[in-house]
Amino acid sequence: MELVVLLLSLLGLLAIGVPVAFALLIASMVVFALLGLNPLVAVQRLSAGIDVFTLMAVPFFVFAGDLMTQTGIATRLIRVAEGLFGRVRGGLGHVNVGASMMFGAVSGSAIASVSAIGSTMIPIMEEKGYDRSFSVNVTSAAAILGLIIPPSHNMIIYAAASGISISIGDLFVAGILPGLLCGLALMITVSIIAAKKGYPKGVFPGFRALLYSAIAALPGLMTAVIIVVGILGGVFTPTESSAIAIIYTLIIGLLVYRTLGIRQFRAAVVSSAKTTSMIMLIIGAAAAFGWLLALLEAPRMMSDFILGLTDSPFMILALILLCLLLLGTFMDMAPLIIIVTPIFLPVVQSIGVDPVHFGIIMMLALGIGTITPPVGTVLFVASAVGKMRVEDTVKTMWPFYLALLICLLIVTYVPQISLLLVGS
Amino acid sequence: MKFLIDSLSRLALFISSLCIVAMTGIITYQVVARYVYNASPAWSERLSLVLLTYLVFFGTAVGVREKFHIRIDALRNAVPAPLGKLFEIIAHMAVAIAGLVLLVAGVQLTTALWAFAVPALGIPRGLALLPIPIAGAMITLFSVAHLFGVTDRTEQKAG
Amino acid sequence: SDAGGSSDRVLFSADALPDGYPTVEAVKFMGKYLAEKTDGRLTVRTYPGGQLGSEGSTIEIAMFGGLDMTRTFSAALNNIAPLTKLFSLPFLFRSTAHQREVVDGEVGEAILESLTDYRLRGLAIYDTGGRGFYTTERPIPHPSALQGLKIRVPNSDIYLATIRALGANPTPMNFSEVYQGLVQKVIDGAENNWPSYISTRHYEVAPYFSETGHFMTPDMLIMSLRTWENFSPEDQALVKEAARASVTVMRNLWDQRVADSKAALLASGGEMLSDINTEPFRELMGPVYEQFVTPELKPYLEEIERIAEASA
Ligand code: NA
Numbered sequence: 099m100e101l102v103v104l105l106l107s108l109l110g111l112l113a114i115g116v117p118v119a120f121a122l123l124i125a126s127m128v129v130f131a132l133l134g135l136n137p138l139v140a141v142q143r144l145s146a147g148i149d150v151f152t153l154m155a156v157p158f159f160v161f162a163g164d165l166m167t168q169t170g171i172a173t174r175l176i177r178v179a180e181g182l183f184g185r186v187r188g189g190l191g192h193v194n195v196g197a198s199m200m201f202g203a204v205s206g207s208a209i210a211s212v213s214a215i216g217s218t219m220i221p222i223m224e225e226k227g228y229d230r231s232f233s234v235n236v237t238s239a240a241a242i243l244g245l246i247i248p249p250s251h252n253m254i255i256y257a258a259a260s261g262i263s264i265s266i267g268d269l270f271v272a273g274i275l276p277g278l279l280c281g282l283a284l285m286i287t288v289s290i291i292a293a294k295k296g297y298p299k300g301v302f303p304g305f306r307a308l309l310y311s312a313i314a315a316l317p318g319l320m321t322a323v324i325i326v327v328g329i330l331g332g333v334f335t336p337t338e339s340s341a342i343a344i345i346y347t348l349i350i351g352l353l354v355y356r357t358l359g360i361r362q363f364r365a366a367v368v369s370s371a372k373t374t375s376m377i378m379l380i381i382g383a384a385a386a387f388g389w390l391l392a393l394l395e396a397p398r399m400m401s402d403f404i405l406g407l408t409d410s411p412f413m414i415l416a417l418i419l420l421c422l423l424l425l426g427t428f429m430d431m432a433p434l435i436i437i438v439t440p441i442f443l444p445v446v447q448s449i450g451v452d453p454v455h456f457g458i459i460m461m462l463a464l465g466i467g468t469i470t471p472p473v474g475t476v477l478f479v480a481s482a483v484g485k486m487r488v489e490d491t492v493k494t495m496w497p498f499y500l501a502l503l504i505c506l507l508i509v510t511y512v513p514q515i516s517l518l519l520v521g522s
Numbered sequence: 523m524k525f526l527i528d529s530l531s532r533l534a535l536f537i538s539s540l541c542i543v544a545m546t547g548i549i550t551y552q553v554v555a556r557y558v559y560n561a562s563p564a565w566s567e568r569l570s571l572v573l574l575t576y577l578v579f580f581g582t583a584v585g586v587r588e589k590f591h592i593r594i595d596a597l598r599n600a601v602p603a604p605l606g607k608l609f610e611i612i613a614h615m616a617v618a619i620a621g622l623v624l625l626v627a628g629v630q631l632t633t634a635l636w637a638f639a640v641p642a643l644g645i646p647r648g649l650a651l652l653p654i655p656i657a658g659a660m661i662t663l664f665s666v667a668h669l670f671g672v673t674d675r676t677e678q679k680a681g
Numbered sequence: 682s683d684a685g686g687s688s689d690r691v692l693f694s695a696d697a698l699p700d701g702y703p704t705v706e707a708v709k710f711m712g713k714y715l716a717e718k719t720d721g722r723l724t725v726r727t728y729p730g731g732q733l734g735s736e737g738s739t740i741e742i743a744m745f746g747g748l749d750m751t752r753t754f755s756a757a758l759n760n761i762a763p764l765t766k767l768f769s770l771p772f773l774f775r776s777t778a779h780q781r782e783v784v785d786g787e788v789g790e791a792i793l794e795s796l797t798d799y800r801l802r803g804l805a806i807y808d809t810g811g812r813g814f815y816t817t818e819r820p821i822p823h824p825s826a827l828q829g830l831k832i833r834v835p836n837s838d839i840y841l842a843t844i845r846a847l848g849a850n851p852t853p854m855n856f857s858e859v860y861q862g863l864v865q866k867v868i869d870g871a872e873n874n875w876p877s878y879i880s881t882r883h884y885e886v887a888p889y890f891s892e893t894g895h896f897m898t899p900d901m902l903i904m905s906l907r908t909w910e911n912f913s914p915e916d917q918a919l920v921k922e923a924a925r926a927s928v929t930v931m932r933n934l935w936d937q938r939v940a941d942s943k944a945a946l947l948a949s950g951g952e953m954l955s956d957i958n959t960e961p962f963r964e965l966m967g968p969v970y971e972q973f974v975t976p977e978l979k980p981y982l983e984e985i986e987r988i989a990e991a992s993a
């Protein structure tokens with residue numbers, strides 16, 4: 099009953115155009131009142147959902163990206179990318195996918211990936227004649243590769259939530275091939291759309307020009323190197339790396355490129371403060387909403403429902419995929435992992451699915467959930483970074499959903515892709 | 523009235539902006555301290571998180587004033603204009619009520635937790651939550667202003 | 682509802698640790714116990730795995746009556762209820778037996794009672810053994826081995842001061858970043874209890890566990906005072922009795938878990954250092970006690986000492 103009220107009031111509020119964060123919050127407050135709980139708890143959940151250390155990387159990567167835009171580092175990067183991908187149609191789409199994969203290899207957060215890659219790539223792609231919706235689509239779809247490609251904080255959460263002995267090392271290794279598979283699928287999608295839309299090929303500027311543009315872009319490119327080497331070399335944590343990236347960009351902008359004045363700095367600060375508030379409020383409100391779903395045992399009801407329907411392993415997996423995708427539309431990834439792992443894992447183990455394999459299935463299925471409305475954090479961030487309305491973003495998103503769904507089916511029903519590299 | 527509202531929104535944006543700059547400085551200092559003084563400050567992480575709360579809630583209020591929060595407009599644009607106008611009024615009212623709840627619950631939350639210290643900082647826990655009721659009040663004020671047609675400067679430029 | 686007018690009541694209980702963990706199982710046992718004694722009038726529904734929030738935030742929610750019960754590390758209460766700091770002091774207990782005698786006795790009860798001032802009712806203390814140091818390079822037989830090492834600690838003032846007094850460089854870090862921090866050598870080690878060390882798989886990257894037992898900070902099961910005050914005196918007694926009974930269940934599961942954890946470490950090729958002489962460590966604790974033992978903690982400290990001497 100409360101669950102129905104929760105979902106219906108959310109849908110109603112969203113339909114009349116209440117901002118997503120407020121719709122989540124108001125729907126939660128209504129149900130808190132129905133349950134006889136003080137709305138105080140809803141506000142506490144909202145604040146606690148924001149008060150998370152790892153989330154600090156979000157404002158930092160947004161800020162670093164805004165600064166890069168202001169300093170013109172991004173413009174220098176594009177020249178290199180153009181040089182490299184000059185003869186490929188839709189080259190910048192491929193650059194986006196490739197960069198997201200590389201970023202995914204150093205970061206576990208899809209949101210940080212969207213902030214870092216999106217804020218740099220989307221303006222460049224638009225400048226070069228790509229539809230902005232296409233740019234936002236590629237960015238959000240490619241960002242979730244970082245959840246599957248190691249390292250991934252979400253995998254560690256999964257291992258902890260499983261309550262059984264699952265090696266994080268195995269999970270990490272298991273993510274490599276599925277991550278590459280998804281990257282390939284997205285690149286194929288980009289190629290098809292690019293051919294259809296006639297996106298630019300660009301002209302190869304010659305090796306000398308490429309070299310000059312590479313040298314000009316080198317200080318900017320070093321940002322990525324500093325982040326990568328800094329994290330892998332143990333100089334700082336991922337959150338710290340994002341703050342250091344800001345400082346480094348400031349130094350480059352002030353001393354090397356000398357493009358950063360007070361005006362540019364202020365523009366970057368104001369824009370990143372606004373973007374961050376918008377993103378983090380949704381994350382906090384989703385935390386309040388998710389808390390109620392957990393309290394009302396929505397996930398457990400769903401699993402009871404599945405097991406009441408069928409006992410065929412093929413169908414059980416299909417139904418679980420459906421559940422994960424459905425839950426993913428409404429809830430954030432991390433709380434979902436914690437809630438559904440103890441419920442679904444015993445079910446799939448009983449039909450012989452390897453827990454490591456199931457972990458990868460979950461990462462991908464719930465990862466897709468982060469780019470689906472009505473609650474799709476990565477999609478929202480990408481839309482916000484691309485200054486697009488979510489519903490406009492979604493309209494052109496279907497080829498990417500399709501590509502990722504096909505990958506999800508392959509990864510689910512061909513366990514070897516996940517397990518081939520594990521335990522050798 | 524309009525001047526007052528715009529000033530308030532600008533002040534909130536200023537606080538929010540200041541926070542993101544301060545957070546960057548603090549986390550950078552944390553890294554530097556670990557290598558230069560071979561000691562990690564215990565307060566840096568917590569203080570940054572407190573500032574994040576200030577950043578988000580003040581920025582949220584600005585978002586209500588400047589209407590930059592993500593919303594789904596599809597249905598509102600599809601229905602006849604008068605109905606769309608009604609939707610908009612209801613949406614503003616809903617946000618105003620949410621602001622009111624943030625104000626009231628925020629005051630309760632802040633006072634209830636005022637006495638407890640934030641770990642590693644020693645400041646009252648309530649101080650970390652103070653932006654919630656303040657932002658709540660601003661959200662309500664800004665939504666009511668929209669209801670009465672007190673437009674934001676960005677809208678004026680467009681119109 | 683029955684003739685007495687009291688209707689069925691489901692108690693919502695949160696735990697940040699995953700399903701199957703000894704504390705989670707203990708609370709489930711408590712629920713069964715209550716259901717049996719009341720013919721199903723009182724039951725407990727557990728929400729493990731941090732579904733309902735981190736420890737700090739479930740404590741707050743319980744204070745506001747949004748949750749009936751939560752299990753928490755008692756250090757998470759330090760900034761709310763000052764008396765709980767007692768159990769965060771380093772090298773407080775001589776042995777597990779000593780600790781159990783203290784927490785089961787008047788001292789334990791006094792600490793639980795002290796939560797009432799903060800809209801919470803302490804129900805039970807789940808002791809979780811001693812914490813040890815785990816490190817990437819070498820074990821810690823003596824404080825000298827800690828010199829200059831970056832050791833991750835929970836962000837608690839007492840914990841930080843203790844690690845600093847031992848000569849290490851305390852590095853507060855979010856728990857979720859510890860695994861990567863160890864891999865990348867941002868930190869040289871961390872400290873925790875056996876089950877946590879194994880279940881987080883930190884042993885994969887920091888294979889030396891030294892049983893220093895420097896902290897023996899227990900967990901606590903707490904109830905919202907709003908929930909507690911709505912119970913009749915009989916039900917209050919029953920809830921308390923059920924919580925007491927769950928402590929035994931928790932201890933048995935815990936001891937088993939510790940034994941399994943040790944076996945898991947050894948099977949993985951890791952190294953365990955036991956029978957460490959803790960005297961050289963204790964000798965360095967003077968400044969920590971000076972800084973954190975307030976006049977209100979003193980009598981409890983003396984009582985703990987008295988219990989140790991009585992059984993020695
Ligand atoms: Na990753």
Ligand code: NA
Nearest residue numbers: 426427467473
């Ligand atoms: Na979604």
